[in-house]
Amino acid sequence: MAQAMLDDFKHALVNQNLAASGQCLVQMAQYIGWDEVAFNADISNHHLPVDEKGQYLARSMGWSPDILTEWENRRLAEDCPVTQACKRTMAPFYWDVGGSEAWDVGALREEQKNALRHYSSYSGAGVTVPVHRPQGRAAYVTWISRSKDQAQQLYSDHRDLLFLAAHYYVQWFDERYDHIQPEKPSDKVNLTARELECLTWASRGKTEEEIGMILGRSQATSRFHLRNAISKLNASNRTHAVAKACSMGLISSCF
Template structure:
């Protein structure tokens, strides 16, 4: 079975358990004993939805979460801001806290590895980390040799998670189908404009502005204009634009 067919098999998984098993098999075939995939969906600015799929050592996961290491793990911050993969080199773990994360990860068998990111069209951000207990120049060379495959794996895994988890879970990610006028009214509301001011800007009646905003509120599953603005911004439904 070629690599592309192997990655495409992830799209045929029907459950999280199947997806975990298939990803574990692929990661190990690529030379990694451990993987961790995480995605954050900004359905709320203060309470985003998160999902983790992992075969990391359980003791490390619990310790990592308890200590809040995600707040200063350089691989997490890197993947949050760019789509460029990052290899776990000593140079990126510069500070005292970062060094602590790295050393304790090694103690749990996460010695060498790399992290990859995906930024989706619904405002979600995901990353996949692949790790091995080997620490040698050969291990680093093997990681370099699999970078392209690992990035492809990240994309296929994210697509599978969207279908199995995000589109069917308690917080579905289905993108609200806002009309252009609803988006426009929300955009100006985000600028602090009143209904009367929006009506004058877009050349419609104030009652029609209210109608469009109420429709947007209903589609976004919120209860007021402020929440609608927050959710639309966090999910990338409205964004800065040049007004002519």
């Protein structure tokens, strides 16, 4: 049964874009019995993964903009006990929002407790599968339940399946979409106000001609600023530049 579920999951991912892949992960989680699922592409990067359009991947997985905005603005990943635990183990682990036993860190700091309080609005417990890659990079998939008892039972019943599905998803992600993911903010990226303005309008779907009209400039001028931004961000095209600018916090049209 577990192998059939995993095979179906693999088949569903074939030729999907990133947003659709997140929906596949959600369907897998719900079929097993989890209420939510979360994915982090790089635990050393405190920005959330984005899709091809620069929108948070978690949006396609059912997470609300308010939850994601709070996560980013309060920089909860820096104090998240789940993220910290992923740095210490390669094995799946159960956790809940009510105690510190699962974290193996002793008494939690107040900042860590605040991160758990953030979780408590939509979860009771979960199972996180760390996925460590070469060069020291690590990702994780977290399967979430509103019930602690249910989470423990699902973990007991499906530990191997959760482990394999998480590892397969990260492998699939790395092969196709890792290049568009958030990068750590860099002081070396110094976009002008006009370049940021053009990128912001591009993130809202405006063409070069439309951007020129909005700014009272020619299409050639808007193209010039966009090309400069693409070059400074070391991006391959306009979409890639928008995704990188959003993930680095340079523009705020990620929703």
